[in-house]
Amino acid sequence: MSTDMVMMQQKLADSLNWTLLHVLIVIYEEGSISAAANRLNITQSAVSQNLKKLEEQLQSQLIIRNTKPLELTPIGHYCLQVAQTIFTEITSIEAMKGSNSHLLEGEITLLVASRIHNPKYNEFLVYFKKKYPNITLDLTVKSSMDILNILKQKSPAVGICLARHLPENLNHKLLFNQRYYLYCGYHHPLFSATEVTFNSLLTEDFIAFKSEDIGEVLSPITIFKESHDITGRISAYTNNLDEAVRLIYTGYGIGALPDQFIAATHLESKLRRLPPKEGIADVPIYIFWHKHRALSLIEAKFIEEITAYENFELT
Incomplete structure (x- = not known):
């Protein structure tokens, strides 16, 4: 891999905002921007702006507009998988607290x-x-x-x-x-x-x-x-x-x-x-x-x- 490619990847990793990835997860799970806004308790405009920022950072369209149900582009699906993996790792932080860090903690419904x-x-x-x-x-x-x-x-x-x-x-x-x-x-x-x-x-x-x-x-x-x-x-x-x-x-x-x-x-x-x-x-x-x-x-x-x-x- 070239030095330029490594530098581009590092720049993206340093600048990418987890909040934007979380918004993508919620949009996909809820099936629409309006439903995502209700779940996140923010305006539809704010959800749309966050999605736009994420697409601009990735320089790729993630969602196919005006489709029901909502559809992701191929890069959108890949980004979603990455976001879900990150989400799982973040939820493990609370579970791994304490002196017995090898033991999982938490509650399952x-x-x-x-x-x-x-x-x-x-x-x-x-x-x-x-x-x-x-x-x-x-x-x-x-x-x-x-x-x-x-x-x-x-x-x-x-x-x-x-x-x-x-x-x-x-x-x-x-x-x-x-x-x-x-x-x-x-x-x-x-x-x-x-x-x-x-x-x-x-x-x-x-x-x-x-x-x-x-x-x-x-x-x-x-x-x-x-x-x-x-x-x-x-x-x-x-x-x-x-x-x-x-x-x-x-x-x-x-x-x-x-x-x-x-x-x-x-x-x-x-x-x-x-x-x-x-x-x-x-x-x-x-x-x-x-x-x-x-x-x-x-x-x-x-x-x-x-x-x-x-x-x-x-x-």
Whole structure:
């Protein structure tokens, strides 16, 4: 590389204003100059001026004007990637404070679907706590639909939940599958039956989840029922796993439940697993985060660790 080129690069590095790069990130994340102005609590004119200054310093057009949604030029995309990398490094400064500078500090907002059970998931949390004792988890339980809707708004959070369709604007990684089996409860006639065949289940009353509709997260259960001619009456609907267990236990009907959840409930001995012995459906559990929101260092580390955790059984 020539001396002149090195000098030009050094001059740009010395003069480039981080604030201008931050404005570019916000414009891209919000999708327009007006929305960026609202988020930054400054005028649209100020946002436009900052963008113009950045383009002048780089001597390149970064945004294609008058496009909806907003589009970046190729150099604009590259500049955005650089800006996001810088943002991640800046957020790490706070995390690296203190005498134990090798330990990350800070808080991660986790949105988690209720009643996710997997022994390996528990083992991962033990592992993560031991490795990063100064990271705090701010964990809120919500429905999978609510989690996905919140993440789509670029909320500063990471989600762990079910999803039948994977949103285009969210990154995702499969963590594990929850295997669903058919069960009856203590107060159901099949509980004490000597032998139960799959054919004997076809007309039994059924407990159904509201999310079993085609296209919803538990639709694999409905697909199995329809493909195997299970035609029994739906005796109860619920959107809550605990209530489904209660209804099955009290004999309202048979129903599909995740096996690993049953192993963790006090009613395990009062529920009987029914044929088929291989179960009826796998429902995948994913981790999600927004594609166009810069992750903090500890968010990136959590995602890196959980997706690489070797003890997860990805079936």
